[in-house]
Amino acid sequence: MTEIVTHEELARAEEGSARHTQTGPTGPALDPEAAKDAALLANSPTRYFNRELSWLAFNERVLAEASNETYPLLERLRFLSISGSNIDEFLMVRVAGLAGQVRRKIEETSIDGLTPSQALAATHEKVLELEQIQQDTWATLKNELGKADIHIVGEEELDAEREQWLRDYFVTDIMPVITPQAIDPAHPFPFVANQGIGVLFSLTREADDAPVMEMVLIPAPLPRFVRVPGEEAAWISIEDMICRNAERLFPGFRVNGYGVFRILRDSDLEIEEDAEDLVRYFRSAIQRRRRGLVIVLQLQGKFDPAAEDMLRNQLGLDQALIMKTEGLIGFSGLSAICDEDRPELKFEPYSPRYPERILEHDGDIFAAIREKDIIIQHPYESFEVVIDFLRQAARDPDVVAIKQTLYRAGKQSAIISALIAAAEQGKSVTAVVEIKARFDEEQNLLWAGQLERAGVQVIYGFIDWKTHAKISMVVRRETEGYRTYCHFGTGNYHPITARIYTDLSYFTAEPAAGRDAGKLFNFITGYVEPEATELLSISPMSLRANLYNLIDVEIANARAGKPAAIWAKMNSLTDPDLIDRLYAASQAGVDIDLVIRGICCLRPGIEGLSENIAVKSVIGRFLEHVRVWAFANGADLPSRQAKVFMTSADGMSRNLDRRVEIMIPMRNDTVHDQVLDQVMLANLLDTEQSWLVAEDGSSQRVGETENPFNLHRYFMTNPSLSGRGASLASGRKVPKLSLRRGNI
Template sequence: MTEITESLRILPPLDAVEFSASPSPMASLPARYFNRELSWLAFNQRVLAEATNEHYPLLERLRFLSISGNNLDEFLMVRVAGFAGQVRRQIEEISIDGQTPSQTLAAIHDKVIELEAIQQAAWKDLKTLLAEAGVRVVGDDKLDAGRETWLVDYFVESILPVITPQAIDPAHPFPFVTNQGIGVLFSLTREADDAPVMEMVLIPAALPRFVRIPGDEAAWISIEDLICRHAEVIFPGFHVHGHGVFRILRDSDIELEEDAEDLVRYYRTAIQRRRRGMVIVLQLQGKFDPAAEELLRTQLGLDKALIMKTEGLIGFSGLAAICDEDRPELKFEPYSPRYPERILEHDGDCFAAIREKDIVIQHPYESFEVVIDFLRQAARDPDVIAIKQTLYRAGKQSAVISALIQAAEAGKSVTAVVELKARFDEEQNLLWASQLERAGVQVIYGFVDWKTHAKVSMVVRREAEGYRTYCHFGTGNYHPITARIYTDLSYFTADPAFGRDVGRLFNFITGYVEPKGAELLAISPISLRARLYACIEAEIANARAGKPAQIWAKLNSLTDPALIDRLYAASSAGVEIYLVVRGICCLRPGIEGLSENIEVKSIIGRFLEHCRIWAFANDSELPNRDARVFITSADGMSRNLDRRVEVMVPIRTKTVHDQILSQVMLANLLDTEQSWLLSPDGTYARTPRGDTPFNVHRYFMTNPSLSGRGASLASGRKVPKLSLRRGNI
């Protein structure tokens, strides 16, 4: 039977809590918050800094450069596009730091240009180091005869038939350039009559961004350099004077119209419209011809767009292709996640293991395959009668979708909540929804105004004692690929109270039946914010009573002003607060009278920190067995608390409670090798490594965590005990 910590049975009644007033005299000053967009750019700068981390293998450093490029592209296509739209429409909504959209946009543009310069410098260094290690990236470099011949043949056979040169003159309309599209403008003279000609070659998205040139020594060439290198082949009878490479980014956000009657039809058309969004960034490479630049400015209809000029590479996200080079010594040592021993002890029977005691799995150190097996077993088990599942991002090759289809085809009642509003996954989710419906799955698209972001599965099984509900709660998506690199928690339970609450949750999503009387779960946008506030207020009351009062939290982002103000109030009351916020953090720590008891760190490393955890001391110093511990799908953002369906799950089982609080959370606080500390002025600095450096990723790769160990804990190597002293972070 599941072991329950007594003090965790009852949380403070929400209607009995009096919330604190403004935290300090600074409460009305915008300076108490950092700018959200600039904080995100600071996060991406920390990601970019890993490209210069000498402790990492070269191809992993290149991967971080690629990730920083992809991150920046998405930021520009969504966030910057939004601000540009506000400026065009003369919307003067003030941000939480007191800036107008035009002021924010100007500050973003300055920072983006600064980041791009850092990217170029990192690329220049990495290119040299990679060449020394035998991985060359060539441009117009002279190659040996064999490779030169191969390049010409490859270009003629594989590239030339695909590209379409187009003259730019009154007889030829300016072509449409797709989002993230790359093109080359050539300045030519026709040899027959010495007439000047301008030609454009748009690079089809189907072509590889970088081409591997065969040979023992790795050599790669970008598609734009390959085309420029063979300009004479494209334009026989012309003299080539020069060329300029450009790239554009378009507004890629999808704004849902309030009167949308059919979400599926709306998103299918919206995806098409997104491909033709306004240009918000124009990148120019090399010594771009002024006339060609003016042509692009005019034809692309630039309005409030950012124009970036560089002598280096454009489109850093494309470097991911080179990271796949088969050079193991230039990459992280491969890591194979373990499968939970306790499930193996039950001969792989997930239901038997969960029935014995709740289990928490920490990905990627423990295999996501156990989540897949949970669903596969449910699909095959004749005693399972119903499966309900939320799907936010499931990936392109999803074993989760296959399991749900298998279950439906076996005659089980299967319900899937597919979120169409998952940005950049809308098209894939529409495809999954169609396949699920064809298999007989009841597909629900959730709310028009809110995204369903909760990560929940429930399986109803017929057993000797009656029907039993098995639940899975995740802090991350049901995505087998990202589960290999995102750190997330999967919590399995057969606790009947959780089963009843999850049933209420699905009825809320599928039938708009408000989940009144939830026993354990806090659900946004109904009760999650209030539950957090109640727990914070309880710590404030303890601090004022002279009792130990602490809050630990691990989040991806913290931007909600009201939640930040609650934490400020707690700090002012004497509550010690440790926050691990990987990305955006608008809270300003270390300000006397406001936040002197708050410390904030960000962890950037081999794995992407993604799980969300809250821990409240509850009368004793953390970590302690009576602490209130929660895992959640929600970040500390207004959208998560007010405009999304999220869940916050109290952890009541002692072993699970111990792993999450005394292992996962504590190890994050102790990390010194991958951590950055946030200063009151908004800058981040690497944590001093100290005499005994601690790496949270290495720790969990080499020390299996507590839950799911089963009998192996009795005979195997114990997990090292961690301890925290103030000042560790």
């Protein structure tokens, strides 16, 4: 049973199902009158899906993978954990933002016509529905884990040896860390950290029968789940461990009852335009975020009514969501159990390939790039080549300068080490460290300090805009003069996520690319806005306009009776002007196929508005993160005539107007064909991991087809995109993808 409570009473959500093959609608129904008239609909806010509800629809697709019986059991559990982590972040940022607007009595509507209070109510209801699906899914997985000899221990007794281990572990590893605190007028209510879990105990002191309420907050360093030693796996949550040892924790008291709770706080950071010192401001803002307003209170078990009232009063729950459940709280913690050493219950291990082209040049990355541009696709091809690019630059005596953007680099970054090594070798090294990268602000400040101490020139970019472009630039002294080698990416310089996110890395020594990259760095470091670029489109200056021009060419071609089509792949599409441009293209007869993993505010398949637009979402073993645009340019896609672009930007207003992003054309014939005929086509042809988005925002699995195709399996089992020569010479055939018209 789940309960929702806000400042205003909301309707109860319908109970969800753990086994989902279709998601629900993501926004208000189409205006019936507008739907009859395309011209009227084109000016109605109902032509857009609600952003928050569309994101929740994406996470519902992620959650559905936890019920996908074609996946190994522990991988299904991992999807449940991921869905929990996703929803936590969504609540801490997006829902917290809506709640803040309601508190400030803001009535401005979103692009879909909802006021903040309406959007908050609808979002709370959908979150509640997903929470119930999570609980149902967990109950199913817990049962299946037990059948596989992985047991989740609650209050039930174990054998004597394991019970003794639990008691000893509690005494030696938990009791010294936790601090019980009485809740009464003499003891102030303790601060509960963001994502903090606590247990409230209702006790009676045996000496005088006086009622006592005690709180135990679980410190973050303690593991969320503990594995009990033994050949047959048994895991217990830290809160259950504390509850079952309550009598040891409170000698001289009778335990009448207990309840577990968890809170989420507003974790978004607002940037003040007049901040005098951005680094100092962010250090202060990070501290403030830890004390943000409570936006979610989760209650587990049968709470004492007085304890529940006390929590509500002390936490200040204005516009907060309160959920009660008999099941688990904090699904993200299940990731620990996914590490159980049971390889038969996990995906078969996969080792990324090192690009053949570079191996053919004995590991000399610069020589390989000089010969021809290189495109590689992570995680099928190793991210190590990106690190080696910088390592080679660091030790090469002919390299004079390195310039690098850093958005998210991870906690153990070989990229940082390479930049430090280069600076210590006396090279000119510039690092643009984006300290506004959400939830990585603290780590990036740490990296910035280490880089500065090594002699790297650290730039923090713009106050108003995040630097989201992924560029590495190496200037090398050669016989013919200075040559600039560039790496452009769709993903972050993060070795860990590069093993699970699909991204493109593009290496080129084309002089025009080097000149444009230099202009971009000068823009970031010195505010020198480039008057013109040769290859790069840069937001917030030219990317939007250039994208519109490309769409307009397709519209003109369609009206002239020429082939006209657009293929695009991105993570999110929310910008209303870009969506309207795509609607206009559809109305002109342009065929548009979009692969959008996450948020999509565009309604596809509506007669008179978007009947020529199809939207699909790919959810599978790897997180789809590639961003590509392809335009037919007067010929049927795919063809050599098409214009193909790789970009760091999603189709969101923030990416086009408030971030530094890049888009670069794939002009080399080989690279062009690899991105268009392989990466994009494989995404469009995929059937086994694809969901089709309907005009009401619901999603439907593609399901069984006559010719099933799994894009992840295709790239895992075939030679890499780059330097296929050696693979082909050995007789290894690469299956050629072909488009079956009408089947996308």
